Amino acid sequence: MATDGTKIIDGDTAHDTYWGIMDLYDFGADLKVILNEFPLEQLEYFDDFDNEIYVTSCGLAYWELGILTAERMEYIQEVINKDACVKQWASYSEKEGKSRKLVLKRYLGKIEKTNKKVRKRKKYRKRTNFIFNENSVLTFQLSNKEYAVTCCVKIDQYRGSCNYWFVPITYSAASKPTIELIMDSEILGRTIASGFTRDETQASHPGIEKIWNHVGGKPNFCFGFAIQAVEHTALLGFKNKFEKIGELNILEGLKKVGSLGHEDSYERYDETYSELENQIEVFGYQKFPISLVINE
Secondary structure (H helix, E strand, O other): OEEEEOOOOEEHHHHHHHHHHHHHHOOOOOOHHHHHHHOOOOOOOOHHHHHHHHHHHHHHHHHOOOOOOOHHHHHHHHHHOOOOHHHHHHHHOOHHHHHHHHHHHHHHHHHOOOOOOOOOOOOOOOOOOOOOOOOOOEEEEEOOOOOOEEEEEEEEOOOOEEOOOOOOOEEEEOOOOOOHHHHEEEEEEEEOOOOOOHHHHHHHOOOHHHHHHHOOOOOOEEEEHHHHHHHEHHOOOHHHHOOOEEEOOOOHHHHOEEEEEOOOHHHHHHHHHOOOOHHHHHOOOEEEEEEHHHHH
């Protein structure tokens, strides 16, 4: 579990809990369903530290939705009284320990009061007028005059935000490529250790067997692309830099995240691709033949 700071919503568990509840709510789930999916009291949890993160983020969501009862409030107080997070952060530094303690004091002061403005369900508009489509292969000329290639493997829409998942292809030359020319190039991704059986991994990643066979033996890992995401509005500012040269029929089951970076300008995009080999080394990206990730 990654915890980035001492705030209530400040790490993987907190974000997954709070936004998991809000997503269910915004999609119309009944409050009983939410309470069942995200119960305040977990029968099993890793330790008191993680439990405090979960309970406090869950409690904040409950309060915003108007379902924080006196009994639930009492349980939250019991969890906080263990001082699990304060002690953990204090072991890193006195400043962080004091910060968490202050955050919890303010948090309790907030949720102890009745929420007089219960959060309304939100509706998020999904875009349909895309700049590029999924599987589009694009070429663009870098500041060093060489041509680079990227593939839009997926368009991800979440809570009103629309992001294009671009994945680097290793083609680099002074001449403009065609879709045929790039087929001998490689696409960047990552293998990720799986905590499931091979059958379970394969069921959640249809097509992963092509990569397993390429590696050889009887491996059991997941796969994800090395994604440079660009938000729709940002992409409008430099969409004319790209030229579509064709499409790759990327296997749907492989459209997962191996790593995720965000670019908001062409200058940043140019910088990434101009130093692609260095990026591969620094961030541990892996190169895979394009034939492994497409339907043939």
